[in-house]
Amino acid sequence: MPNPIKIIAEAGCNHNGNFDEAVELIKVAKNSGADAVKFQIIFPEDLYIPYIIENGVKVDNPVIAQRNASNLPDEAYIELSSIAKDLDIEFSSSIFCRKSLDLLLKCNPAFIKLASVDLNNHILIQQAAETELPLILSTGFSSKEDIMHTLDFLDSINCSNFSILHC
Secondary structure, rough: OOOOOOEEEEEEEEOOOOOOHHHHHHHHHHHOOEEEEEOOOOOOHHOOEEEEOOOEEEEOOHHHHHHHOOOHHHHHHHHHHHHHOOOOEEEEEOOHHHHHHHHHHHHOOEEEEEEEOOOOOOHHHHHHHOOOOOOOOOOOOHHHHHHHHHHHHHHHHHOOOEEOOOO
C-alpha cells in the first residue's frame, strides 16, 4: 500500500537570512496544515563557480555574495528544527553538498530532499542514502533515461527508502 500523502511546505530560502522570518515560515506552514516544512541549506562556495566572465573580464560570481547575504548561520537551522519539533511539524531541507548534509543531520530531519540538479550526483545521493533517512528526489526536467539511471543506481546501493518527485 502506498504511503499516505504528505504535504511539505516549501520555506526554501524565503527567510532572506532573517531568523525571525524563518520562524514565521515554520508557523505559517504549521497553521496551514502542512505535515512538514522544508528549507534549503546552501553553501554557495560549494555550489557555484567562483567567478564569471562579463564583457571579457573575470569577476566574482555575484550569486555567491547574494546567497551568502541571505544565508542563516549554521546554528540557526538547528534552532529552527527545535522550533519545528515544538510546533509538531516535521523539519527538513534540500541539500546540495556534503557540508549541507552534515548540517542537516544535526537537525534530526524527517527526510532528506535532493534537488533535480543533483539527480545524477551519485556521490551525494549515496551519502544521503547512507543516513537511512527517507529521500525525496526531484526530477525537474530530467529525461526518463536520467530517472531510470538514478533508479538503477539506488537499486545498486540497496536504497529503497525514497520517493520521486516531479514538479
